[in-house]
Amino acid sequence: MVQIPKKEPARRSVPTSADVARLAGVSRATVSYVLNNTSAVRISEPTRRRVHAAARELGYVPHAAARSLRAGHSRMVLMPTSETPLGPLLSQFFNELQWALSRLDYTVVQYASLGMTGEDAARAWAELRPVAVLSPDASALGPRGVEVLKRSGAKAVFTLGPQRVEGAHALLMDGRRVGEAAALHLLARGRRRIGAIVPEEPGLEIFSEPRVEGLRKALRAVRITGASLTEVPLAYDEASAARLAARWRSLGLDGVFAYNDEYAMLLLRALQDEGVAVPDETAVVGSDDLMLGRLLRPRLSTVRIELPSGRGLAELVDRVVRDPGTEPEVHDVLGADVVHRESS
Template sequence: MIKRRSPTAKDVARLAGVSRTTVSLVLNGVPDARISPETRERVLEAAARLNYRPHAGARHLVRGRSEVIAFVMRQTPDQVFADAFLPQVLRGLSEALREANLHLLLFPLSPDQPPEETTQLLQERRVDGMILSGPRFEDREWLERWARETPVVLLGHLAGSALPSVDVDNTQAAAMATRHLLRLGHRRIGLITNAPLSYTASYERWLGYRQALEEAGLPYDETLVALGAFTPASGAAAMEQLLRLSDPPTAVFVASDVVAFGALQIVRRRSLRVPQDIALMGFDDVPLSAYLDPPLSTVHLPAADLGREAGRLLLQWIREGRPPTTAIRLATGLIIRQSCGAGGGT
């Protein structure tokens, strides 16, 4: 059987009576090409008759764009795979990018990996923009350097940076969670962070916890703070640390639901009851939290909206050629379930 040859741009040019350059300009939608409506119509009609579609790689070269957006996560691959919050963020981001026919490249960036390596790789792939999730304080300089060449939006934020960002008020949300435990009568409240304090979100949640204690007239006790690192395993190790104290906490605010999964496992392994022996409060409101035993009280973050707004800001920068001077802060709220002892529903 003889395979039929696919039509080429040369075939379209011959049928339309124009040059191949004109065909490329019309079919790739190049703005300001100064092609008459009549010529454009002839090219489109010839392409339709031949069922011709321009090659994606050629289209990208003509437009000077890759039509790819990089979503860089400031975590190790293992931490990324454990992140139950991430799929909801990606759902919202994908919805925003789909409207512009852009594709998403996921890229973990470990804390011990030089950011310049990532910059070089993304430059080689000619990405049209980058969203960085989970910035660290040390990231500001290289991000602002990168933003001189390519649009950058932060999922999170960096104090003092003019880069557009989408986030929640982590300090206020953590203070709200801690105040709830205080209202329930707890005075010895532990904190397990979501990540090392070099991450801006982790630091701000620690700050909110500390502020709520100070408002209540309670001294800050650093022995009641244990560091998590995005994963259930880190939450388990942190809870072990807190329960080894001679005077362990009666309640623990875990600044990540995923980290709280591991903390809850250790509490059960110690044959302690939640919330009778120790109350737990999480942060993020990932879907699985409502199905734990007991269901986890937590701070709700609008994950899909965070991703959607980050995508919208990045598209605005790409289309307009200048960064939007915008810092979006989305609302949070307490979700009260059984783990904190307040008798909330699922």
Template sequence: MSANIHKRVTSQDVAREAGVARSTVSYVLNRTPHQSIPDSTRKRVFEAAERLEYTPSSAARTLRRGRSDVVLCLLPPWPLGSAAGALLAELTTSFSERGLSLVTHIEGDGIQDPGKVWQEIAPAAVLTYHPVPPNTERAMRSAGVRSVVVLFSPEDGPTGGLIRPDERIGRMQAQHLIAAGHGRIGYAYPDRRALVDFAGPRLKGVETMCSEAGLLPPEVCTVPLEAQSAAAAIKHWQYLPEPVTAVCAYNDEVAQALIAGARLSRVDVPRELAIIGADDIPTAALTTPPLTTIRIDHVTEARRIVETVTAILAGKKPPAAWDTAELFTTIIRQSA
């Protein structure tokens, strides 16, 4: 009994089909400049490649160009919701438009070590959410990684980082509530420890705004994505000596849990308790009442990341520091 094994189509097969030299196929398909190849010959090569369903070898491209076309994104084991998914989708599209492929690797127990991943795929660049130890970065660069960029590093972090201060989100949340006349603010913290990298700065932003306004620090409650627990947090806020009248939620999902808890407790939102979220996920506008939130511009976010990486790969100076205020917009609906 035999099996049909399909041999990979090579550039030599395309050259034979088109009746040209293999070097001509390479020049045409790679659009090599300054080559005097007749249009009729170019057409024959493209048609032959299409008939044979020829796909260039990524390994061959890497050898020819001296680098791969892969950008490796190392993600901590965060729960990937709508916001993270939106950013990854925009990054994938933006890199693709520049001839680069984004590969995402989520770190965690039982998952292949990130060191083995970048060694095996030899990426042109590595994106990471946490600073890379100096010895690891040296090993990456020795292996051919030309760009190591730390995403959303703290403001006092490494010079190679891109800063997206989540603290600004907390400041904008509190600013909106204070401007609406609320003098006692709560903060709904997520119950997932993995989110501390985002939740900590957002809470700090709320604390800073309360301090600047001369208010008490925000009363913090951990709120799971469950109505009963959210109702218990609301009860706690209501029975303080100075009751909380408005809450900054870590994100829209936590805010929606609070709205469900308020409904369970027969607390009117926003008349008795105003709630503001963050991320502006697709269901935020469908909540009852529709959720006031902070929108993040993932298109601009992705564009700046890609501009930084591609500039470094091209041997150019990365774009100057940018005003991250352009990333965030307060979307006013009916919950606050």
């Protein structure tokens, strides 16, 4: 018995820009102008709609590598992931930034380079030939890393954090302002023996240390007799908070800045369980102004952190990419003010 070989299903050819042009009734150049959002050439809106409709119907997607070769650089913005947990506020900020960059026709790629720092990290990032790099941890990059990225073709290198790096545009987030705002608020409410919750979790030092420094700075500036600061370590779990609450009265603190709202809520619940009255015995202040803090009783006072809009930062990245000769600039992007509620 002769077996008839099964017929392989015909492979569908990958649609090309020529296919889109034929279906839309335009030239390949017009397809390129429309799908690459080229602003230098004026294309009518009906033509744009026809090209986009034809591309959707055929399932055509522009080839990013080919486009990069034609342009001489990619449209990729590389965002290395941070080893430090960013929290909800910064996560929302980065989501807005990615959306705004995509609206400007950039492709945002998150790169997990955990454990790599300095020149090694920069070399790994440079292999992808990004047109711009946004590093959330300036300490992990360094001047040599910036040089490596620029030699590989990166037109814009930005760092985000409390430090700046030579050769890169710096988006400074001075966490001292958060602690300073909290201290001034507590002092204005008559609190003198102030505690600073210091997270025991590794990696948060980059945020917690500047905030404690801001608390100290405020206390030195006001020079109020009897004002003091005590650092209090706390792990982010209920058992640690319960142990701290059990010895709270022995610390003699009448006010506390609890690093952020999450640690503040953890501490507040433990203090209430221990019978420590808030704010009568101890005023509690967090930061980040999370919705959950408003639902507590007493409602949580907090330092509201102000960050730039993702759209504004995306436009800044685009400006530097278009004019890579721009001298590295320092942008102070963090503001802080206290929202006074019942816990203080």
